[in-house]
Amino acid sequence: MGPVEFIVLAFPEEQLRVPAVEAVMGLRKAGVVRLIDGLVATKTAAGEVMAAEFDEFMELRGLLAHREAARLIGPEDVREAADLLDRGSCALLLVVEHVWAEDAAIAVRAAGGRIAGSVRIPVERVGAA
Template sequence: MGPVEFIVLAFPEEQLRVPAVEAVMGLRKTGNVRLIDGLVVTKTAAGEVLAAEFDEFVELSGLLTHREAARLIGPEDVRESADLLERGSCALLVLVEHVWAEDAAIAVRAAGGRIAGSVRIPADRLGVA
């Protein structure tokens, strides 16, 4: 298995927009990453936090039906992610495996090594909008 990453994709409204949903659906199609788990988290205008499985949304239904799917995103992840959201917004929480790095990870482990860590560098730190 390649490196796994938990990503919070936040949006400024309580409802998901079609382009965001299409982007997540595209993750599976490219084969570069494997979608392991996912949730939709909403922070209402009143501050209430709601979490829903992908299958509760027609647009996301079936994304996690493959054999690798697991329920690994838990209540603590939902709470921490909700802290990143403004009231009246939502987020897609996704757990992805970087399939493109799987061969390197296998070779590292076969040599007695391990992936000791990784850091995501935000686009704004790289001067990319």
């Protein structure tokens, strides 16, 4: 198995942006990532936090109906993700395996190593460098 990551993709309104969702899901179809779990979190204008299953959205229906799917995102994860959201916005919460790195991860483990950590570098920092 390759590295697994929890990702929060925030959108500025309470509705998902379908082209962005399709682009992310295209990575799954291309075999770059494996979708393990996912939810949609919404923070209303009043500050109420709600979570919804993928099957409640036409564009996400059936994405977690495969055998690799697992329920890993819990209520605490939803609350933490909501802290990152502005009022009146939503987010895709995803747990993905980076399939593209699976062979390297297997080789590292076979050599007695492990993936000890990873850090996301904000695009602004990369651009500034």
